[in-house]
Amino acid sequence: METFGYFTSENSHHASEYVPSFWASPASSPAHLPRRWDYLRTTQALAGQEENLTREAGSRLCTQLEPSGEFGMPIIAAHIGGPPAEIYVNVRNDGSIGNLRPEACVEVPARVERSGVHPEKMGRLPGVCAGLNLTGIALQKAVVDAVM
Known part of the structure; x- marks a missing residue:
């Protein structure tokens, strides 16, 4: 935004789609994005819990159905x-x-x-x-x- 005068993305997690240098080095990313969304680690942490998570989600939908x-x-x-x-x-x-x-x-x-x-x-x-x-x-x- 400072460079171009426009916000070039809907959020910081998508910024690298428009400005690849955003991820120029492993050390540079924390300077721009202190909390990283690590989809792989999140998925790995939930592995084996699919049945329980599905059951819990189904129960919530029965009582808290909303858009x-x-x-x-x-x-x-x-x-x-x-x-x-x-x-x-x-x-x-x-x-x-x-x-x-x-x-x-x-x-x-x-x-x-x-x-x-x-x-x-x-x-x-x-x-x-x-x-x-x-x-x-x-x-x-x-x-x-x-x-x-």
């Missing part, structure tokens, strides 16, 4: 004829962000209704933000091309 805050259910409900939903979605760009490749995946606001998902046109990103995204998009395209 999770995720967008899955509003998307499904809107698509089958419920009230339209205004949400953020990951979609093929196709012009939603004018200065990114059409085939790139972008996260943009959208209206979901029975007729489908309708992403908003966002215009162009500021140059430095587009540059950060274009770097990642170029790498992703190279990987897809290599696999194909």
Whole structure:
């Protein structure tokens, strides 16, 4: 944010997706991210507890059923004829962000209704933000091309 004048990610755990130098060395990451989310160690710590965790989650759902805050259910409900939903979605760009490749995946606001998902046109990103995204998009395209 200090460098570009824009916050380039929704949170610090995703910052390295846009600025790979964020993880330049093992010593540099704690300076930017004092508490690390270690998904592998978390998963390993829970290994063998799946049955109990599933049973506990099922019990909680029977007594405390409430929306999770995720967008899955509003998307499904809107698509089958419920009230339209205004949400953020990951979609093929196709012009939603004018200065990114059409085939790139972008996260943009959208209206979901029975007729489908309708992403908003966002215009162009500021140059430095587009540059950060274009770097990642170029790498992703190279990987897809290599696999194909």
